Amino acid sequence: MKINAMAELQGLIVQDKEKAMRKSINEFAAYFFYQIFREMWDSIPKSGLIPETSAEKVYRDMILYEYSKKIMDVQMKPLSNMIYKSLAKNAYGNSR
Secondary structure (H helix, E strand, O other), rough: OHHHHHHHHHHHHHHHHHHHHHHHHHHHHHHHHHHHHHHHHOOOOOOOOOOOOHHHHHHHHHHHHHHHHHHHHHHOOHHHHHHHHHHHHHHHHOOO
């Protein structure tokens, strides 16, 4: 009876580690795409006709980051899974 409880507990610990690793991977990849989007936005020539306020800059950074998180959740799952498999292989000794 205690052996089964310990096995279940260890299974839950591993699941939480997997959730934490997946969340970290998604955050890392989202930040990576955020940097790409920000560089793309900065590469657009600005005319200077309408000056940009600091509030607009903050809002733009927030929305670019939200876009990058959404992209990771919806369209870049294969990339996230590939990174996870690579890291899980090193962390857990198998490719889960």
